[in-house]
Amino acid sequence: MMMMNTCGNNLSQECIGVRERCEELAKSSSFYRIVYSEIEEIGWELLRRLGGDLTFFSFHVLDKKRRAHILEIQLHRDYPKSPPSVSADVPYMFTLEWSTSSRLKDVMHQFQKHLDDLQDFWSVLDDIDKSLSVVDAKQPSRASPVRRIHAGNDCILVIHINFDDPKSLPECRFIGPVPPATHMNNLHNLWRRNSKKWSKEVSFPENLECILGTELPKPPGLQEEDDHQQIECGICYAQFLPTDAELGARSGTRTDYTCESISCNKSFHSLCLTDWLRSITTTRQSSDVLFGNCPYCSDPVAVKINNK
Amino acid sequence: MTSSSAPSRKALSKIATNRLQKELVEWQMNPPTGFKHKVTDNLQRWVIEVIGAPGTLYANDTYQLQVDFPEHYPMESPQVIFLHPAPLHPHIYSNGHICLDILYDSWSPAMTVSSICISILSMLSSSTEKQRPPDNDRYVKNCKNGRSPKETRWWFHDDKV
Numbered sequence: 001m002m003m004m005n006t007c008g009n010n011l012s013q014e015c016i017g018v019r020e021r022c023e024e025l026a027k028s029s030s031f032y033r034i035v036y037s038e039i040e041e042i043g044w045e046l047l048r049r050l051g052g053d054l055t056f057f058s059f060h061v062l063d064k065k066r067r068a069h070i071l072e073i074q075l076h077r078d079y080p081k082s083p084p085s086v087s088a089d090v091p092y093m094f095t096l097e098w099s100t101s102s103r104l105k106d107v108m109h110q111f112q113k114h115l116d117d118l119q120d121f122w123s124v125l126d127d128i129d130k131s132l133s134v135v136d137a138k139q140p141s142r143a144s145p146v147r148r149i150h151a152g153n154d155c156i157l158v159i160h161i162n163f164d165d166p167k168s169l170p171e172c173r174f175i176g177p178v179p180p181a182t183h184m185n186n187l188h189n190l191w192r193r194n195s196k197k198w199s200k201e202v203s204f205p206e207n208l209e210c211i212l213g214t215e216l217p218k219p220p221g222l223q224e225e226d227d228h229q230q231i232e233c234g235i236c237y238a239q240f241l242p243t244d245a246e247l248g249a250r251s252g253t254r255t256d257y258t259c260e261s262i263s264c265n266k267s268f269h270s271l272c273l274t275d276w277l278r279s280i281t282t283t284r285q286s287s288d289v290l291f292g293n294c295p296y297c298s299d300p301v302a303v304k305i306n307n308k
Numbered sequence: 309m310t311s312s313s314a315p316s317r318k319a320l321s322k323i324a325t326n327r328l329q330k331e332l333v334e335w336q337m338n339p340p341t342g343f344k345h346k347v348t349d350n351l352q353r354w355v356i357e358v359i360g361a362p363g364t365l366y367a368n369d370t371y372q373l374q375v376d377f378p379e380h381y382p383m384e385s386p387q388v389i390f391l392h393p394a395p396l397h398p399h400i401y402s403n404g405h406i407c408l409d410i411l412y413d414s415w416s417p418a419m420t421v422s423s424i425c426i427s428i429l430s431m432l433s434s435s436t437e438k439q440r441p442p443d444n445d446r447y448v449k450n451c452k453n454g455r456s457p458k459e460t461r462w463w464f465h466d467d468k469v
Contacts, residue, residue, distance in 0.1 A: 235382060235417040237330040242322040272323070276417055279383045295416040 018050045025054060034080065038104040055079075059108065063115040067122060069142065071111050073104065086111065089142040090118060091163045121145070121166040124204050128159070131205045133217040148175075149208075150217045153183040157208075169198040187212055220265065231255050234296055235272035247271070250306070257303060264297035273303050318379040320352050327382060328352075331420055340422045342429055352377050355391070356425060364433040371395050373428065374404075375421055385415035387458050388424060396438035399431060403448045405457035406431075407441065412462055 026036035035054045039047060042059060048070060050057040058072040074085040083098035086107060094114040096107065128134065128147050135148035135156060149157045153176075160171035172191060176184035194211040202210075209215055232239050233255050243251040255267040274290055277283040283292035288305045320328065328351050335345055344357040354375040360366025372391040378384040388411050389404035399407040410419060410427055441447070451460075 235327075236323045237327045238323070242326065244322055272417075275380075275383050279380075295418040 018047070019044050022050070022054060031077070031079065035075065035104075041103065041105045042108055061108070061111060061115065063112075063122075064119055065123070065126075067126075067142070069111075069115060071108070073107065090114065091121065091143050091145050118163065121161060121163045124161055124166040127204050129219070131203075131218065132208070133219045151187055151212070152214075152217055153181060155181070155184045155187060157187070167200040167204075169195055170204075231267045233269045233272050234266040235268055235276055241269055241271060257301075259294040259297060259299060259301060261294065261297050261299040264294060264299060266294065266296045270303050270306055273301065274305055277301075277303065317352075317376070320377060320381065321379050324377060324379065324381040325351060328377060331422070334420075335422055338422075340425050340429075343422075343425045346372075354421065356421075358425070358429065358432075360395075361429060361433045365435055365438055366395060366432050369395065373425070375424075382417035382419075385411055385458070386421065386424070387411075387456050388428070389457060395432060396440060397432060397435050398437070398439055398441055400441070401444050401447055401451075402440060403451055405447070405451065405460070407462055409462070412458060412460075 022032070022036050022039070025032040027033075032054055039057070046059045046061070048058045048060045055075045055077075056073070058070050061069045061071055063069060069088055069090070072087045074087075076082045076084070080102065081100060083096055083102070084104070084107060086096060087093065088111065094110060096110060098106075122142065125140075125145075125147065128149065129140065132147075133150040134140070135150060140147070145161045145163055147159045147161070149159060151157050151174075155174060155176040158173040158175060162168055162170060174184055174188050174191070190212050194213070197211055198207050205216070231254070240252050240254060241247055241250055250269075250271055253269065253271075255269050257268045257270040257273055259266045259268075276295060277290045277292040280292070283290055285291070285305075290303050290305060292301055292303075293299065294301045332345070332351070332354075339345065342359045342361060344359075346355040346357060348355065354377075356373040356375060358371045358373055360369040360371075362368075371394065374389050374391050376387040378386070388406060390400060390406065391404060394400050394402060394404040401407075406428065408427060408431060410416075410424065447460075451457075
């Protein structure tokens, strides 16, 4: 998310320059003039990238659920006689309807409509990403209808969502240890036996858990948000610091520090972490911040010393 | 000086007590293979039975580990020694002291009694000869007054065994 913001800022600054350059070019030929006015119609703030000769550019488009998409447009030299080529991060591309009187904003409209048609498809996928433990997918491509879902005991479900009918029973394959473990055979049998129970009325994760008759592993991030009250400190193993005269105002406080390494993500009481960092010689201090390493993953950590 | 046999150490802090209770519960539910915690009501000193892994020089041998926890565990490592008779091993002295980095400089609160035990068993299992460290007699003589191994300055020169 942060990455996207940073990018956006840089690009919008760049766009101001791009607009000026484009304006210059527009004076020189009718092709540039057309492109300039048609981008203007859509809005410069939506422009994300622009090729030097104005034949390639991309627009930032939000769908109804405010998911961000990028529409890439390639113009040919005889534009607008020949239609532009379009591509985007979608599972399949729409057929562009084009006439000589069409303009870029028509492309945008058609793309927007295409996005509308895909809302259910992405809602199902977002639901999966949000509530199940998906294999190596921090930010899966919007085009991908496939999700690999952890099903416990080293078994993985490979789910293929049908974009024409995303709420229907998906195609499902099972991947697991070789030779197949009982757990996997069980899952496979349950899937075959219970797939009739699939209902479009309930969410994908609910369907999956109903058919497999088991609760599937939750994504690591969600577990933490859900059980925010229940995160134990990686050092003292308690959620709350004990009530102790020595701890003063920090008696009974929750974990308040998390290792920033994504693969580690361990939580600590900053008090426990500072106590640990102070007890080893490799820790460095600069004003009121201790610099050391996470006791779990050894990645650098920096903790502010909180005076009692 | 801390005596290893009659600890004059301070009682466990609240944080240490809480953490050790959780470690003990976890141990009881999921004990490391080859180890048995001898039940006592002393949370600050655990006595653990070790059985040498099958197929190694120590197969079927039984030893006892004594684990003493400092007041500020896990900020400090526990003191871990073998009770008499200690296994014959190039990194284990006849007084039970163990030359293993994670017990001293490389300790981290991410480790547990259980992970220490596994490291010790793996150290035993990879040994190719039942032999005392070359400096055993000198070292043991220096420790005569009941010095804790945590006060020794260890050199960890060999990670093969």
